[in-house]
Amino acid sequence: MNGIPFAREHKVTLCHVCSYVCPEDAHDCPRCDSPVHRRKPNSLTRTWAFLIAGLIFYIPANVLPVMFTTLLGSASENTIMSGVIEFAESGSWDIAILIFIASILVPCIKFLVLGMLLITCQRRSQWAMRERSRLYRFIELIGYWSMLDVLVVALVAALVQFRGLSTIEPRLGILFFGLVVVMTMLAAMSFDPRLIWDAEVEDA
Amino acid sequence: MLALWSMSSHARLRSLTIVNTPTSSPTAPMTCHSTPLTDPDQWIICEHCDSLYHAQPLNKGESAYCLRCAAILDRGHRMSIEQMLALSIAAGIMFIFANVFPVISISMKGLHNEVTLWGSVLALAQGQITLIALVAGLAIILAPALQIALLFWVLVHAHRNEIAPGFKTCMRTLEHLRPWSMLEVCLLGILVAIVKLAGMLDVHPGVGLWAMAMLMVLILLIAGKDIRRLWDELGVEPE
Numbered sequence: 001m002n003g004i005p006f007a008r009e010h011k012v013t014l015c016h017v018c019s020y021v022c023p024e025d026a027h028d029c030p031r032c033d034s035p036v037h038r039r040k041p042n043s044l045t046r047t048w049a050f051l052i053a054g055l056i057f058y059i060p061a062n063v064l065p066v067m068f069t070t071l072l073g074s075a076s077e078n079t080i081m082s083g084v085i086e087f088a089e090s091g092s093w094d095i096a097i098l099i100f101i102a103s104i105l106v107p108c109i110k111f112l113v114l115g116m117l118l119i120t121c122q123r124r125s126q127w128a129m130r131e132r133s134r135l136y137r138f139i140e141l142i143g144y145w146s147m148l149d150v151l152v153v154a155l156v157a158a159l160v161q162f163r164g165l166s167t168i169e170p171r172l173g174i175l176f177f178g179l180v181v182v183m184t185m186l187a188a189m190s191f192d193p194r195l196i197w198d199a200e201v202e203d204a
Numbered sequence: 205m206l207a208l209w210s211m212s213s214h215a216r217l218r219s220l221t222i223v224n225t226p227t228s229s230p231t232a233p234m235t236c237h238s239t240p241l242t243d244p245d246q247w248i249i250c251e252h253c254d255s256l257y258h259a260q261p262l263n264k265g266e267s268a269y270c271l272r273c274a275a276i277l278d279r280g281h282r283m284s285i286e287q288m289l290a291l292s293i294a295a296g297i298m299f300i301f302a303n304v305f306p307v308i309s310i311s312m313k314g315l316h317n318e319v320t321l322w323g324s325v326l327a328l329a330q331g332q333i334t335l336i337a338l339v340a341g342l343a344i345i346l347a348p349a350l351q352i353a354l355l356f357w358v359l360v361h362a363h364r365n366e367i368a369p370g371f372k373t374c375m376r377t378l379e380h381l382r383p384w385s386m387l388e389v390c391l392l393g394i395l396v397a398i399v400k401l402a403g404m405l406d407v408h409p410g411v412g413l414w415a416m417a418m419l420m421v422l423i424l425l426i427a428g429k430d431i432r433r434l435w436d437e438l439g440v441e442p443e
Contacts, residue, residue: 004272007249007256014249017379018435020442021244030442031435032372071404087400095399098392133252133273144386147343151324151386151393154340156400158319158327159310166312166404170328170336178336185383197253197272 006201013038039192044118046190051114054183057176058107064173067153071166079173080104080149102148103177110184113139117191124199136193143188146181150174245436248277281433288426289359295352295422301415303345307394308413312405320412321345321390347385348419351427354378358434367438378431385427387420 007013012021015029015036022029022036029036040046065077078086080103087096113135120127153174160168248259253273262268262280270277283291302321309318319327321344328337354374361368368374394413401407434440 004255004257007254010256012244012247012249012256014251014254016251017376019248019251019432020435021247021249031440032376034376090403092399092403095396098396130273133275137252137275144343144383145389145392147340147386147389148393148396150328150336150340151344151390152396152400154324154328154337155308155319155393155397158324159308159317159397159401160405161317162312162315165315170330170333172332174328175333175336178339182339189383193252193273194254197255 006197008038008201039194039198040190043190043192043195044122047114047118047187050183050187050190051111051118054107054180054187055111057179057183058111061173061177061180064176065171066149066173066177067157068169068171069160069166070168077171080177083149099149099152102145106142106146107180107184110139110143110188114184114187114191117196121195121199126199129196129200132196133193136188136191136196140188143185144181146184147178150178150181244442250275250277279430281430283425283430285359285362285434285437288431289356289363291422291426292352292355292359295419295426296356298415298419298422299349299352302412302419305411305415307410307416308398308401309408309410310401310405311408318410321416342384343386344390347381348387348423351378351381351385351423354381355426355431358431362434362438365438367440371434371438371440375431375434378427382427382429385423387416387423391416391420 007021008024011024013024013026013036014020015022015032015034017034018029018032020029020031024038026036028034062080065079067078067083069076069078080099084096084100084104087093087099117132117136120132153170157168157170160166246259248257248268249255250257250270250273252275253270255270255272257268257270257277259278260268262278264280264282266280268277268279269275304320306318306320306323309316311317325337325341325345328334328340330337354377358368358371358374358378361371394409394416398407398409
């Protein structure tokens with residue numbers, strides 16, 4: 001793989017907005033006027049910050065109820081996990097698995113993968129660079145599907161509004177859960193995948 | 205030394221050789237080049253690993269992959285500007301349908317209720333959690349609306365071979381909106397909500413749901429990175 005030159009060796013930088021090949025010393029893209037950076041500024045620090053913020057919000061997101069249901073006088077509160085269990089117990093295995101993947105598995109995978117990418121990049125590891133690049137693209141792809149639960153709660157709460165019979169209201173947990181999704185999305189956006197490959201050049 | 209290649213979407217290249225797929229046109233020969241770089245249009249940089257390549261025109265259905273990190277560098281255009289413009293108009297119409305008509309309606313013991321996209325965003329706007337209503341509103345209403353409007357604006361001018369007024373701002377906004385537009389998640393959310401409620405009451409999918417499904421497909425087709433071609437095709441000059 002050493003045959004392919006890096007853009008920095010030819011003193012050029014990519015504009016992330018319009019794909020223009022900018023001179024290395026440009027502050028703004030000559031074509032679309034967006035700021036251009038050789039690497040995203042403070043990428044590792046920012047990604048850590050968003051990731052840790054996401055992790056902190058993840059606790060109330062799972063502990064606090066996301067939904068409050070009254071059905072013919074009886075009231076109940078659901079957290080994300082109890083919602084999944086309820087679906088599974090009522091026999092809707094497919095939906096239970098879907099929500100489990102979107103709401104629990106995806107955020108956890110994002111935390112683990114981003115944490116791993118950050119640590120390996122800080123150590124300038126040359127381990128599995130191609131695969132780590134792939135992992136990064138994978139979490140960029142799956143990240144926003146976690147919004148599923150937020151939208152389901154919104155729709156259900158808007159629909160079930162029968163005074164005296166049955167009502168559903170959103171609860172504080174859904175705010176934290178939404179923030180987890182936003183934080184992990186911002187973390188993935190702040191991470192610069194080119195840092196994975198910088199190790200190759202620096203150590204060579 | 206720089207390499208050129210073109211290949212079908214599933215083939216994967218591991219060495220600096222050129223692969224000709226049955227669908228691809230004859231590929232250009234490998235070229236060698238040394239610094240300094242002259243014409244920026246001739247080059248592609250991989251956004252995932254900073255590798256530099258000589259740009260190669262791609263045919264419809266062809267994709268170029270980075271040899272270092274296997275990311276997609278570029279795709280051949282599947283549609284003409286005219287087709288994209290037509291689809292953006294269709295998306296605009298579908299967007300109106302998806303927002304005006306209810307996406308789900310329910311009935312329970314003679315009582316009836318229905319919800320539009322806006323209604324579901326409003327349901328989140330309660331006291332402490334209003335912030336999440338803003339995020340949801342951005343993801344399912346505002347971002348898609350802006351995407352459609354901006355795409356229409358730049359494409360309707362591009363169709364006449366003009367650079368739209370405010371072209372740079374429109375194109376930059378489109379790039380920043382892309383990750384926040386979540387129509388496919390919203391569609392899946394509607395389906396999950398239908399299944400969820402079907403257990404306790406009568407649920408009927410509304411006209412808005414069908415419009416939403418079509419809108420999602422249209423947005424997938426037109427709102428991708430493909431629109432960046434306008435920079436080159438309209439010849440927007442760097443300052």
